[in-house]
Amino acid sequence: MHEVQKQYKALTELAKTTELRSSAVADQLAHLCSEAAKFAEELTIEEVNSKVSGKRYGVLRRAADGKRSRPINLDRYDAKLAEEFLDTRGLADIEDLKTDERGCLLYSMVMSFCAANDILKSGDQKSPGTFFEIFVGHLFSAKYELDPMKHIQVLNLDADSKLPTDFIFDLGPEKSKIHLPIKLSTRERVVQVWAHQRVLDGVFGTERFKGVLVILAETNYQGKDNSVVEVCLPKQWAVYQMFIARMFRVYYLDVPDKYRELGKLYPFIQVRDFADFFDEADKIVGPPETL
Amino acid sequence: MHEVQKQYKALTELAKTTELRSSAVADQLAHLCSEAAKFAEELTIEEVNSKVSGKRYGVLRRAADGKRSRPINLDRYDAKLAEEFLDTRGLADIEDLKTDERGCLLYSMVMSFCAANDILKSGDQKSPGTFFEIFVGHLFSAKYELDPMKHIQVLNLDADSKLPTDFIFDLGPEKSKIHLPIKLSTRERVVQVWAHQRVLDGVFGTERFKGVLVILAETNYQGKDNSVVEVCLPKQWAVYQMFIARMFRVYYLDVPDKYRELGKLYPFIQVRDFADFFDEADKIVGPPETL
Numbered sequence: 001m002h003e004v005q006k007q008y009k010a011l012t013e014l015a016k017t018t019e020l021r022s023s024a025v026a027d028q029l030a031h032l033c034s035e036a037a038k039f040a041e042e043l044t045i046e047e048v049n050s051k052v053s054g055k056r057y058g059v060l061r062r063a064a065d066g067k068r069s070r071p072i073n074l075d076r077y078d079a080k081l082a083e084e085f086l087d088t089r090g091l092a093d094i095e096d097l098k099t100d101e102r103g104c105l106l107y108s109m110v111m112s113f114c115a116a117n118d119i120l121k122s123g124d125q126k127s128p129g130t131f132f133e134i135f136v137g138h139l140f141s142a143k144y145e146l147d148p149m150k151h152i153q154v155l156n157l158d159a160d161s162k163l164p165t166d167f168i169f170d171l172g173p174e175k176s177k178i179h180l181p182i183k184l185s186t187r188e189r190v191v192q193v194w195a196h197q198r199v200l201d202g203v204f205g206t207e208r209f210k211g212v213l214v215i216l217a218e219t220n221y222q223g224k225d226n227s228v229v230e231v232c233l234p235k236q237w238a239v240y241q242m243f244i245a246r247m248f249r250v251y252y253l254d255v256p257d258k259y260r261e262l263g264k265l266y267p268f269i270q271v272r273d274f275a276d277f278f279d280e281a282d283k284i285v286g287p288p289e290t291l
Numbered sequence: 292m293h294e295v296q297k298q299y300k301a302l303t304e305l306a307k308t309t310e311l312r313s314s315a316v317a318d319q320l321a322h323l324c325s326e327a328a329k330f331a332e333e334l335t336i337e338e339v340n341s342k343v344s345g346k347r348y349g350v351l352r353r354a355a356d357g358k359r360s361r362p363i364n365l366d367r368y369d370a371k372l373a374e375e376f377l378d379t380r381g382l383a384d385i386e387d388l389k390t391d392e393r394g395c396l397l398y399s400m401v402m403s404f405c406a407a408n409d410i411l412k413s414g415d416q417k418s419p420g421t422f423f424e425i426f427v428g429h430l431f432s433a434k435y436e437l438d439p440m441k442h443i444q445v446l447n448l449d450a451d452s453k454l455p456t457d458f459i460f461d462l463g464p465e466k467s468k469i470h471l472p473i474k475l476s477t478r479e480r481v482v483q484v485w486a487h488q489r490v491l492d493g494v495f496g497t498e499r500f501k502g503v504l505v506i507l508a509e510t511n512y513q514g515k516d517n518s519v520v521e522v523c524l525p526k527q528w529a530v531y532q533m534f535i536a537r538m539f540r541v542y543y544l545d546v547p548d549k550y551r552e553l554g555k556l557y558p559f560i561q562v563r564d565f566a567d568f569f570d571e572a573d574k575i576v577g578p579p580e581t582l
Contacts, residue, residue: 154530163530192479195486195535202534239445239454243493244486244535 007032021141030086037083037112049227057228069115071219071228082108103275107253175285179209197245211247217254232258241267298323312432321377328374328403340518348519360406362510362519373399394566398544466576470500488536502538508545523549532558
């Protein structure tokens with residue numbers, strides 16, 4: 001087993017027994033991402049034909065067997081920088097950086113592991129998903145100094161019912177609670193996010209939970225012409241925001257421009273860079289702004 | 292290419308150019324299922340360890356390479372009967388049968404193709420899904436003498452928006468319209484069905500569309516002990532029915548008992564055998580019953 005996979009295994013075991021917000025989880029995430037970045041640095045990056053306006057994409061390629069990784073946004077990715085930052089500072093220091101630099105570093109950390117895992121283990125979507133959930137879950141937990149729940153009791157007159165959910169942060173009666181789904185990409189499955197928000201609204205009162213969706217990217221590699229596209233369904237998102245529930249924020253590590261535009265028109269879905277979260281974390285759980 | 296696959300291809304091409312309710316589609320469905328049943332009859336059925344109380348399951352096995360099909364409910368399956376019925380009568384005559392017999396025949400037709408395709412083409416989930424959508428879509432279309440739509444215009448003050456949906460039947464102002472999602476199985480993806488119903492309720496008025504979900508089965512084969520389980524999430528379904536939208540009917544070709552029970556308690560999700568549809572088709576689109 002490669003060192004990256006060993007460290008991934010150690011992370012998942014640690015996350016089962018230790019608080020997600022703990023510095024032990026931060027250190028293990030840093031160690032894993034640093035190892036993955038080292039592995040990634042030794043591979044060639046091949047630029048591919050980007051069909052996404054204004055963005056350059058590439059894939060990691062292992063010469064020995066020709067295996068390639070998922071698409072990587074070349075303007076955001078710097079494995080060396082991520083490795084140095086993690087080795088000399090640590091995940092907690094990400095907050096001290098300027099928002100732009102923070103965004104690139106977070107993207108590089110996450111993508112180092114995902115791309116390394118693509119090469120090391122064929123057809124494995126589960127590990128990158130679990131890793132990303134722990135990565136984002138840790139950053140939220142550390143920021144709010146509180147671990148999330150993964151089940152929630154649903155009020156039911158005749159029977160007990162526990163609804164499995166995405167991460168839920170309950171910051172007490174004076175703050176908004178947070179409903180935090182975390183996805184590598186969404187496509188047609190995204191309606192689940194709005195549906196779960198709708199259930200929480202129905203059970204606990206509208207917008208008692210602020211819905212915050214965190215997504216890695218919407219890129220798709222097409223083998224036939226060695227190209228990368230972004231798969232976006234902005235009109236469907238608008239319909240969900242109008243008729244199912246309201247999501248408060250959608251954060252991407254690699255924001256599709258088509259979704260960023262959604263913030264400008266009704267129903268005003270606020271799609272932003274995940275780096276922005278650290279600057280507005282208090283606003284998310286604070287009282288609504290008055291007019 | 293095997294004859295079953297040729298006939299499947301012919302069906303998908305026919306469905307693109309011909310009305311779904313046409314007798315041409317009925318004939319091609321009958322021809323395909325009959326060919327699949329012939330193929331299935333030549334294979335061995337191996338009983339497996341059923342962990343589903345009160346139901347016996349088996350798989351088709353091809354001796355030459357050991358390939359196996361998805362689980363088959365042995366008490367409902369009779370490929371020979373399906374083949375004879377299709378060769379001597381036809382799909383339209385299914386209505387004339389008693390409900391029990393009709394249920395077994397429909398199950399045998401659908402399962403013959405799905406199981407045959409499992410053996411003939413490894414890892415192909417798309418063909419059984421497409422086949423099942425055409426099969427059920429045809430039976431609904433023929434019953435209501437009307438072809439379904441697959442897109443619907445969503446009212447939007449500032450912009451045009453077309454929402455891709457499952458099948459929609461618009462029977463005019465004096466009848467309920469039908470929202471018809473069709474799935475081989477559901478698992479955690481099922482929340483999509485309630486979410487889409489919610490959008491239709493929001494856009495066009497609550498329960499203007501009757502939600503009718505048709506599912507093949509919820510069985511899962513487990514290699515480790517050669518067993519079959521049913522994967523059911525009845526408490527989650529109840530939460531969706533309470534807080535997202537109301538589905539009017541859920542029909543199965545192989546009903547899980549845990550879901551059938553849902554009809555007895557609030558929120559009263561009516562889960563029935565798909566054979567029942569033919570007896571209550573008028574009720575689905577008729578006015579609500581008075582107290």
